[in-house]
Amino acid sequence: xxxxxxxxxxxxxxxxxxxxxxxxxxxxxxxxxxxxxxxxxxxxxxxxxxxxxxxxxxxxxxxxxxxxxxxxxxxxxxxxxxxxxxxxxxxxxxxxxxxxxxxxxxxxxxxxxxxxxxxxxxxxxxxxxxxxxxxxxxxxxxxxxxxxxxxxxxxxxxxxxxxxxxxxxxxxxxxxxxxxxxxxxxxxxxxxxxxxxxxxxxxxxxxxxxxxxxxxxxxxxxxxxxxxxxxxxxxxxxxxxxxxxxxxxxxxxxxxxxxxxxxxxxxxxxxxxxxxxxxxxxxxxxxxxxxxxxxxxxxxxxxxxxxxxxxxxxxxxxxxxxxxxxxxxxxxxxxxxxxxxxxxxxxxxxxxxxxxx
Amino acid sequence: xxxxxxxxxxxxxxxxxxxxxxxxxxxxxxxxxxxxxxxxxxxxxxxxxxxxxxxxxxxxxxxxxxxxxxxxxxxxxxxxxxxxxxxxxxxxxxxxxxxxxxxxxxxxxxxxxxxxxxxxxxxxxxxxxxxxxxxxxxxxxxxxxxxxxxxxxxxxxxxxxxxxxxxxxxxxxxxxxxxxxxxxxxxxxxxxxxxxxxxxxxxxxxxxxxxxxxxxxxxxxxxxxxxxxxxxxxxxxxxxxxxxxxxxxxxxxxxxxxxxxxxxxxxxxxxxxxxxxxxxxxxxxxxxxxxxx
Numbered sequence: 001x002x003x004x005x006x007x008x009x010x011x012x013x014x015x016x017x018x019x020x021x022x023x024x025x026x027x028x029x030x031x032x033x034x035x036x037x038x039x040x041x042x043x044x045x046x047x048x049x050x051x052x053x054x055x056x057x058x059x060x061x062x063x064x065x066x067x068x069x070x071x072x073x074x075x076x077x078x079x080x081x082x083x084x085x086x087x088x089x090x091x092x093x094x095x096x097x098x099x100x101x102x103x104x105x106x107x108x109x110x111x112x113x114x115x116x117x118x119x120x121x122x123x124x125x126x127x128x129x130x131x132x133x134x135x136x137x138x139x140x141x142x143x144x145x146x147x148x149x150x151x152x153x154x155x156x157x158x159x160x161x162x163x164x165x166x167x168x169x170x171x172x173x174x175x176x177x178x179x180x181x182x183x184x185x186x187x188x189x190x191x192x193x194x195x196x197x198x199x200x201x202x203x204x205x206x207x208x209x210x211x212x213x214x215x216x217x218x219x220x221x222x223x224x225x226x227x228x229x230x231x232x233x234x235x236x237x238x239x240x241x242x243x244x245x246x247x248x249x250x251x252x253x254x255x256x257x258x259x260x261x262x263x264x265x266x267x268x269x270x271x272x273x274x275x276x277x278x279x280x281x282x283x284x285x286x287x288x289x290x291x292x293x294x295x296x297x298x299x300x301x302x303x304x305x306x307x308x309x310x311x312x313x314x315x316x317x318x319x320x321x322x323x324x325x326x327x328x329x330x331x332x333x334x335x336x337x338x339x340x341x342x343x344x345x346x347x348x349x350x351x352x353x354x355x356x357x
Numbered sequence: 358x359x360x361x362x363x364x365x366x367x368x369x370x371x372x373x374x375x376x377x378x379x380x381x382x383x384x385x386x387x388x389x390x391x392x393x394x395x396x397x398x399x400x401x402x403x404x405x406x407x408x409x410x411x412x413x414x415x416x417x418x419x420x421x422x423x424x425x426x427x428x429x430x431x432x433x434x435x436x437x438x439x440x441x442x443x444x445x446x447x448x449x450x451x452x453x454x455x456x457x458x459x460x461x462x463x464x465x466x467x468x469x470x471x472x473x474x475x476x477x478x479x480x481x482x483x484x485x486x487x488x489x490x491x492x493x494x495x496x497x498x499x500x501x502x503x504x505x506x507x508x509x510x511x512x513x514x515x516x517x518x519x520x521x522x523x524x525x526x527x528x529x530x531x532x533x534x535x536x537x538x539x540x541x542x543x544x545x546x547x548x549x550x551x552x553x554x555x556x557x558x559x560x561x562x563x564x565x566x567x568x569x570x571x572x573x574x575x576x577x578x579x580x581x582x583x584x585x586x587x588x589x590x591x592x593x594x595x596x597x598x599x600x601x602x603x604x605x606x607x608x609x610x611x612x613x614x615x616x617x618x619x620x621x622x623x624x625x626x627x628x629x630x631x632x633x634x635x636x637x638x639x640x641x642x643x644x645x646x647x648x649x650x
Contacts, residue, residue: 070528086529163553164562167569206561209570210405211553212442212517216527225518232409243561248410251403255418259400263373270560286599289638291374304398308468309421315464316417323413323460328450328520335445335523339432339477342487345524347531 001027004083006037008049009094011101019101022046023090028079034091035063035074038105051105058219061155065105066094071160073219096160098169112156115172119180119198126190141324142187148327149182149227151220158214158224164207171207172199174214174224181227184234196235205231206244221331246270256313259303264296361488363434364426364476365393366444369401370591371436374599377635378591381620382436382481384634388627389489389497393434396425402443405557413460419447420461420472428470432477434484436620438514438590439557444478445521480515482589482619483524486532491539499628501541504649505585507622508545508578508614509533510597512590513553527551533587533619540626549577554596568607571596575604575614585615585646587622594618599640615641625650 003025011019024041032040035053042049054060056075063074068086074093082091099107129136158174159165165173172180177199184195199205205228214224236245250269254261267279276283286292295301303309334344371379386393399422401407403415423444426433435441451458452474462471485494516527525532530551534544552574555567575597578586588594598616605612616639624634631650636643 068528085526163555163570164558164566167573168562168565171566203561207558207566209513209553209555209562209566210557211513213513213553216517216519229405229409233412236410244406244409247560248406251401251406252410252414255400255403255407259398260372261369261401261404263369282599282603285602285640286374289640291376291599291638293373293376296373303400308398308470309400309418311468312417312421312464312470313414315467316414317411319460319464320411320413323457325412325416325450325457326454328453330518330520333520335449335519335521337477337479337524342477345483345487345532347525347535 004028004079005090006041007090007092008038008041008104009101010049010104012103021092028083030080032079033075034065034067034077034079034082034093037079037091038074038093049105050103059153061153064096064155064157064160064219066092066096066160068092071096071157071217073155073157076219096156098160098162098165098173099156109156112154112159112175115176116154116179118172119176119183119195120191121179121183123183123186124189124191124194126188136188138187144326145185145187145230146182148221148223149178149185152178152182152222153220155219157217157219158222161213161217163211163213164209168207170202170204172204174208174228177205177208177231178214178222178224178227181231181234185230192234193238196231196238196240199231200235200240200242203242205235206242215330221329223327223330226327243270256310257302258300259306259309260300262296262300264292264300361389361391361484362431363391363393363479363484364429364431365395366399366422366426366433366435366440367395368435368437368440368591369404370595374595375591375618377638378436378594378618378620381618381624381629381634384629385620385624385627386481388624388629389485389494391484391489394429394431396422396433399425402440404439405443408443408446415443416447416450416457417461417464419444420451421465421468421470423448423476423478424465424470424472426476427473430475432479434479434481436481436589437592438480438512439592441478441480442514442518442521448474448478449521480524480589482515482532482536485623486536491535494536494539494623498540498626500626500650502537502622502626503541503543505542505646506545506581506583507537507542508547508581508583508586509537509550510554510574510578510586510588510593510616511551512588512593515589516551533589536619536623537587540623542622542626545578545581545583547577547581547583549574552577554593556592556596559596559600563603564607567596568600568604571600571604572608572610572612575601575612575616576608576610579612579614583614584649585617585643587617587619589619591618601641613641615639615643615646617643617646
């Protein structure tokens with residue numbers, strides 16, 4: 001029977017000075033998940049491997065790990081798919097990223113709980129329950145707003161691969177912000193402003209780098225990235241003047257005035273005179289390299305048909321409040337290029353073709 | 358061969374701080390037989406900033422941008438990752454929600470426009486690979502990049518999220534590696550090839566997040582002894598190249614990693630003079646590269 005290698009991150013702080021990797025050879029079985037492979041290695045080869053698991057059906061969120069570099073649920077991915085995806089004979093299993101490992105694949109969850117507490121991840125009613133003894137009610141669109149965010153199973157796959165969290169451990173992170181959104185956006189919740197204050201503390205909400213990694217990692221359909229953006233929209237609507245809000249205003253004004261962003265005047269408008277002074281070395285560097293369009297200092301050129309842009313801008317602003325934008329359904333969706341003869345690129349195939357030549 | 362005509366959406370950067378991207382794209386496209394009809398009436402895509410304040414405005418503005426390509430009956434070609442994902446986001450939402458599409462069209466009709474959903478949004482990288490084709494590129498190479506170890510830096514929005522991009526597997530993309538190989542170069546497998554440059558949190562988290570990411574990325578390419586990094590995104594380029602001195606100060610280490618725009622790398626292999634490609638317009642010196650071409 002064909003075999004593959006399961007390379008597992010091993011670490012026992014009571015006896016290992018450093019973490020190390022141990023490789024187990026296992027038969028490739030159809031339908032075998034990474035979690036079942038770990039069980040097989042543990043039962044047949046090495047009972048000391050430690051990992052968390054429970055439901056084995058992508059519901060409980062216990063078995064999140066980094067598999068070949070990307071966080072996901074070990075019970076949700078199959079060995080045969082991974083071997084093909086990475087064009088390899090080795091599956092590398094590590095604890096999720098951005099955490100303190102406790103033993104092997106088990107990590108310290110306290111820091112996640114501490115972060116969650118900051119956004120009060122529980123329902124704080126706006127008003128007492130209806131007097132008729134029935135439950136709190138919500139119109140379908142209000143429910144739709146929190147529908148996906150409510151599906152979070154706290155597996156922390158998104159926290160693992162978050163680029164901002166990688167370099168700043170004070171960041172609340174996508175899982176926590178998605179949870180904050182789930183309650184802040186709930187029409188029955190009475191603590192919207194408190195929740196916004198909590199995520200805006202030290203501008204925490206603004207540290208997201210828009211890399212879309214969290215949504216890509218989420219094994220459910222929570223869409224942490226999209227929820228972070230909605231939290232920012234809520235903060236703007238509530239009148240908080242964050243750097244992000246100022247930035248967005250500059251973009252809006254430039255689209256109206258000239259169509260394109262005026263990058264030359266951006267620092268001055270974003271951060272005022274102090275900002276412009278702070279950015280002077282950068283500006284001079286860009287000038288010396290001939291990257292600066294001097295006309296832009298005087299406002300710059302306009303795109304063609306700017307009157308049309310302005311008309312559309314004004315109408316869109318008027319119409320905005322009547323439009324209910326739905327959240328996209330993204331579970332398992334891979335964008336499809338509608339053109340004929342265009343299918344998803346399969347580079348494993350192409351690599352093999354090249355090799356055959 | 359299919360006709361390689363595109364509605365060319367430049368974005369703000371190529372018209373602002375990255376003129377060398379605009380110029381090198383045009384030169385390389387011409388050489389590869391791609392015809393780019395510039396959308397001179399197109400506006401900024403919102404870059405994620407407008408999307409955080411007024412989502413409906415962002416959708417409407419981008420529906421107009423796409424409608425401009427539809428007027429020409431052409432697919433819309435971008436040279437920026439963020440433009441790609443923002444235009445795709447609009448297309449995805451409008452194509453999957455008839456009510457929203459109608460609401461947007463009610464606004465567009467005031468200006469005599471309509472969003473139909475007939476033009477695809479595509480990126481220069483993908484058209485070079487699937488439109489021109491790697492075999493053809495291989496034949497056209499006159500100066501193979503055989504002296505170079507090149508570090509691909511994809512940039513987030515050309516691989517994520519799948520529901521808006523989907524060109525290749527976001528966990529293990531290979532398009533840039535394939536292109537480098539076709540040009541005769543060798544791609545490095547560096548830690549940060551799929552990482553984020555930090556650009557989009559610059560104004561709110563420059564010290565706390567952005568510059569640290571930028572430094573990690575450039576250092577990662579250096580660890581693999583890359584001669585230069587290459588990116589299909591001008592925002593990544595600004596961050597990695599023009600902001601590299603700030604990133605170096607942030608971590609207190611000199612890095613000095615040159616960063617090329619994707620068309621500049623292709624142009625070098627096609628024998629276009631480096632000066633015409635604007636290699637002298639970079640902040641991190643490209644002189645060592647020039648000495649090897």
